Each structure stands twice: as structure tokens, then as C-alpha cells.
Amino acid sequence: MFLQGFGNTLLISLFAVLIGVIIGLLVGIVRVYHNQTGGWKILDGICRAYVSVIRGTPMILQLMIWYYLIFASLDRDYVLFVAILGFGLNSGAYVSEIIRGGIQSIDVGQSEAGRSLGLSQVQTMRFIILPQAIKNSLPALGNEFIVLLKETSVAGTITVIDMTQAANLVRANTYDAFFPLIAVALVYWVLVTGLSALLKRAERRMAKSDRS
Amino acid sequence: MIEVKNLEKTFGDNHVLRGITEHIEQGEKIAIIGPSGSGKSTFLRCLNLLEQPTGGEIWFDGMNITDPKCSIDKVRQKMGMVFQHFNLFPHLTILENITLAPVKLKLMSKEEADKKAYALLERIGMKEKADTYPAMLSGGQKQRIAIIRALAMNPEVMLFDEPTSALDPEMVGEVLDLIRELADEGMTMVIVTHEMGFAKEVATRVMFVDEGIIKEQNTPQAFFDNPQNPRLKEFLSKVL
Secondary structure, rough: OHHHHHHHHHHHHHHHHHHHHHHHHHHHHHHHHHHHOOOOOHHHHHHHHHHHHHEEEEEHHHHHHHHHHHHHOOOOOHHHHHHHHHHHHHHHHHHHHHHHHHHOOOHHHHHHHHHHHOOOHHHHHHHHHHHHHHHHHHHHHHHHHHHHHHHHHHHHHHOOOOHHHHHHHHHHHHHHHHHHHHHHHHHHHHHHHHHHHHHHHHHHHOOOOHHO | OOEEEEEEEEEEEEEEEEEEEEEEEOEEEEEEEOOOOOOHHHHHHHHOOOOOOOOEEEEEEOOOOOOOOOOOHEEEEOOOEEEEOOOOOOOOOOOHHHHHHHHOOOOOHHHHHHHHHHHHHHHHOOOHOOOOHHOOOHHHHHHHHHHHHHOOOOOEEEEEEOOOOOOOOHHHHHHHHHHHHHHHHHOOOEEEEEOOOHHHHHHOOOEEEEEOOOEEEHHHHHHHHOOOOHHHHHHHHHHO
């Protein structure tokens, strides 16, 4: 049961981070593009509404809405998929704001230099702005990944057996609260610590151009 | 080569360029001087559409580049630009800074671009810096890299926007020397500058931009020795 919970927590976290980063990048770019050029008005409106709704409502409620309303007719076997989608869409809103801040922190001269060399707007974004923006955003992104990993502990609400839910079931069946709760808390801590170490390494690698 | 017709630019209520008509021939070296806020940098930045003109036309090599149908990215490949603050890409090595555009735009293979970059680095005596990052260079070195980054595209004209204004005094010389070399090789160039001595020595024509128009222009000799416009006389008396 613990192993299944552990697997599900990892599975949800991993795929939700992936979805979150992809959505976050897209939404972040749309919003910056609109801010800078005034174009893509409708798309920007949709993105703003998305961010506003996601950030304005509790995660656990969003999960319930996905499961009990939007995917109410979906087979129970797909509950893990619903959880991944719910967490991914939630994370995307936060990631998009991080990316937006990262892009806007880059000096406008960088983009002017890229364009003056004949690079298109897309090439300038891809090869010049985004690499620097992501580097600047890495600490905030790392924070978001850690929050997401721990947030998956509410997946039990929609019958997913994640690590926390597993611990709770064991507690109820064995009448022993200490062992399952403390054990699972330890596992979360180890996971987050490992993730932090990975992120620190990525930061260090990207900082190699800063040394002077 | 560059034909400017009644160029105007406004930022909100601020009428920065009030109708500039000008013709720049191949091989000319034009120095633009003027007080700050006169519109001289805006004029330069309009030439490759980093600023979108609000009126008038700009023609380059017989193409109306202010026409929305014109592919501006293609035009910019032929117009090198050097900025006051260098604008090197801090996340890329010096070599990558130089080769990024030619390679990504598929103008050269990676090998060709590297070869060209090394030749340019050799020329300015910075070959050993190829694999370092911009943060490790001095201001003068950064600006010289920015210049050869633009040169790597084989531009037909070079635009310099106050290339030495952000440099420590002892580094101005090395940058001006490089620009002078390019001028001697026949590169067409337009330079916005505060270096009057340099303008006098290198330019074939000097323009005085003030209040959004070209108030006076002449050969450097006549321009500096015998200015006519009262505003120019006043400006020169302050800076010389």
C-alpha cells in the first residue's frame, strides 16, 4: 500500500510538473507578448482568466470539480489521469507568472540586439530571452515544484491512493497513527531534499556564465 | 543606399522626429551629433526599424522597408548595429555570441561561422577569449566583440548608437580604433557620437540633429571650423 502510494505521488508530481511547465511557458509568453506589443488580445484575455480562476480557488476544490463535475462520467480507472490534469493545470498558472516575471526581468537591449542581427521574434525569444529568463526563474520554479510535490497529498480527496492517503488508510486499519504518519512525513522530506539538491545543481550549472 | 523621406516619429505627445529627408550613399561615414533628447538616437534606430516610424518612408537598397510587407528580418541582416550598452548575450560564450545569428539564420554552417568568428577574434587580438563569457570582459572588450558580432553577418552598413558613451575613458581608444579601421576599409557607417575629434577625423559628413530635424550638415572641416546655425555654434562652444 505504501509502495503504491509512493508511486502515485511520484507519478502525479512528475507529470503535473511537466504539464505545468509547458502550460506555464505558453501562457507566460502570451502574456509578455501582449504586454509588449498589444497583440493577441483574446488569447491574453483567456490566459488572464485562467490564471485568475486557478489562483483564486483552492486546489482541493479544483480537484473535486474536475472529478465530480467535469469528468463525472469518466471511468474510475482514470482517476489518476484526472489528478495529473488537475495538478498540472493548477501548477501551470503559477509557473506562467514565474516565467512572465523572468522574461520581463531581461533587459530590452537583449531583444533589440537579437532583432538587429536579423533574428525573428520567435528566434530571439527561444535563443536569447528564454534561456536567460528560465535561469533567473529557477529558484522560484524550484519552490513551485516543491509546493506541487507536497500539494499532491490532497489527491486522496478524489480517491487516489497517494502517499498521504496510503498512510491514512494504514493508520485506520492498524489503529497505529505513529508509524505510518511519521514514516510518510520522512519520505516527503527526503523527496523534497533530493529535489532541492537537484535544483541547486541545475542553478550552479546555469550560473557558469556569471563568473568573472 | 539608404533613402529617408520625411521621417517622423512621435512617442505619445512627444514629437521626436519632425520630418527628416536624407540620402546616404555607399561608402559614406556619417557622424550624427546633437544635444541629448534631440532625436539623433531615435533617427538611427528608425533606420533598421528598431523604432517604428510614425510617418515617412525609409528605402534601403531600393526596397521600401517601412512597407509592412517588407521582411524586416532580412533587411536587418544587412544592417549591423552596435549599441551603447553592448548588449552581448550573457548566457553565451564569446564565440557563440558571434556565431548565433549566422548559424540560426542558416547563412553559414557551424564550421564556417566558427572559422569566420575566429578570424574576426584574431583580428582584434581576442582569440583566446573565444570560450569565455561576456561577464569576464572589460567594457572595451565587450564593445569590440559587439562590433565583430555585427560584422560576422557581412553587413552592408553599420549603425553605431553612441558606441563609446558607456565606456571608461581609457577604453574609448581601442573601440574607436576598430571603428576607424572599418571606415578605412570602406564600410558604410552611421555613427551617433559625442566624440567630436573622432567625428572630425573619420566622418565624410557630419550632421547636427536638434529638435527632431537636421539643422546643419557639412563636411567635417566646414562643419566644425565654420558652423552657420546658431544652435550648432552654441552646442559646439559647449562641447569643444
